[in-house]
Amino acid sequence: MAHEGMVHALKIIHRLLKTDGLLVDIHPIAEGYLIKAIQGETILFSEPKRETCSEDVIQAEKAISQVIEQGLFALDQRSEFDFLTYGSSVPELRAYLEEQSSFETDPVDDALDERVEGLYAQIEEIMQTSPADTQVAIHERAIMSLLRPVRE
Amino acid sequence: MTIQSDPEKNETRTLFEMADFGGKRVLEVGCGDGRLTQLYADKVAAVTAIDPFAQAIHRAQLKLPEGLQDQIDFKHSSIDDFARVTEPAAFDLAILSWSL
Numbered sequence: 543m544a545h546e547g548m549v550h551a552l553k554i555i556h557r558l559l560k561t562d563g564l565l566v567d568i569h570p571i572a573e574g575y576l577i578k579a580i581q582g583e584t585i586l587f588s589e590p591k592r593e594t595c596s597e598d599v600i601q602a603e604k605a606i607s608q609v610i611e612q613g614l615f616a617l618d619q620r621s622e623f624d625f626l627t628y629g630s631s632v633p634e635l636r637a638y639l640e641e642q643s644s645f646e647t648d649p650v651d652d653a654l655d656e657r658v659e660g661l662y663a664q665i666e667e668i669m670q671t672s673p674a675d676t677q678v679a680i681h682e683r684a685i686m687s688l689l690r691p692v693r694e
Numbered sequence: 695m696t697i698q699s700d701p702e703k704n705e706t707r708t709l710f711e712m713a714d715f716g717g718k719r720v721l722e723v724g725c726g727d728g729r730l731t732q733l734y735a736d737k738v739a740a741v742t743a744i745d746p747f748a749q750a751i752h753r754a755q756l757k758l759p760e761g762l763q764d765q766i767d768f769k770h771s772s773i774d775d776f777a778r779v780t781e782p783a784a785f786d787l788a789i790l791s792w793s794l
């Protein structure tokens with residue numbers, strides 16, 4: 543969604559909320575995310591899957607700031623949390639992630655794709671020589687914001 | 695093993711610490727396959743969960759457990775179209791779940 547579309551959506555939500563209503567926004571933080579191989583409590587491999595976040599995340603932060611500056615919402619609380627998605631194999635996790643991102647509109651980045659393919663290959667190699675309960679995981683850090691609509 | 699999303703429940707713990715869901719009328723915008731919707735729906739009065747992608751809503755409806763069918767109304771709709779047919783101030787709580 544483009545920045546203008548995000549601000550527009552927030553304005554509509556403002557109208558749909560009751561006077562004492564609340565908006566919760568959840569989105570990843572801007573630092574990208576990690577791909578890991580984990581066995582029990584031990585992290586066997588951990589590398590950034592993306593060095594940077596997608597443009598959408600930057601725009602989402604800007605849109606939230608804009609509606610606060612415009613006096614439509616007031617920020618009540620913000621909290622960060624870790625969000626991990628585990629798979630028992632690389633193909634299983636990849637299939638899931640592809641399904642989840644099938645509607646994303648990020649442009650294709652060949653260099654990034656090549657790098658990610660390399661990371662998946664490294665994880666597969668580790669998993670082949672590790673105990674059977676080794677898992678592959680995507681580790682995202684996300685931010686949750688609680689916003690209160692402001693009425694004049 | 696199937697895919698496990700947030701088995702540590704960090705997301706729902708943060709969500710429930712932040713907002714009171716009891717008896718609320720909730721609008722979830724960009725609900726995708728309803729993963730998060732299912733995790734709070736039993737605490738609220740009703741959920742309307744919208745997504746502009748028909749395939750996502752189809753998946754959400756397929757994955758919906760029987761016990762939550764009366765609780766969640768999944769709608770294939772953009773927020774613009776939804777707002778056109780919805781009264782203002784209709785919801786206590788709105789959630790943008792990884793969708794902005």
